[in-house]
Amino acid sequence: AQSVTQLDSQVPVFEEAPVELRCNYSSSVSVYLFWYVQYPNQGLQLLLKYLSGSTLVKGINGFEAEFNKSQTSFHLRKPSVHISDTAEYFCAVSDQDSSASKIIFGSGTRLSIRP
């Protein structure tokens, strides 16, 4: 079974500052990794995903994440945040070995941007 740990429930940062949202996962099999964003009163939207290949993945809105297999991490980064990035961010994992695989989510990190 897989699990996802998001170490920070809230991350406050100033506008135009860099940010890193941490994510660690646990799994006995190979996994796919995802970051989803949830803006207030909206559904979840995919930011980026890692399936295979390059460990540095670039997503929408200037976000990127790096897959580190030895540390079982998939941290999300952005070099300069904007007020519009205020949202809840969820790291997620699914099992590569199953053809009918559910996505397991972390508990989320609330990113708040201060002007």
Add this chain to the structure above:
Amino acid sequence: GAGVSQSPRYKVAKRGQDVALRCDPISGHVSLFWYQQALGQGPEFLTYFQNEAQLDKSGLPSDRFFAERPEGSVSTLKIQRTQQEDSAVYLCASSLVGQGTEAFFGQGTRLTVV
């Protein structure tokens, strides 16, 4: 349709009442998922359909929860004899079949049991 549509957006139910939540997936999407998201938490998996077949219902919290997708398109999540702990946002997602494909989420139904 353009996206995953869920209805109603908000539902208030008295304790003990039965409710039915509807999900219209993106046309052509084979896979359909239901999740439960409690306040301040991440989405928790409930059940998964591939076409009309319910392949995984391991996340349904009790036998009061029932989901169906009889024609492989629209799905309904039914909760019988609702209890206060059922209060949450219920999210539906759909995707093309295949490993690692993107799941598209609806805006959810916020259920409040009073």
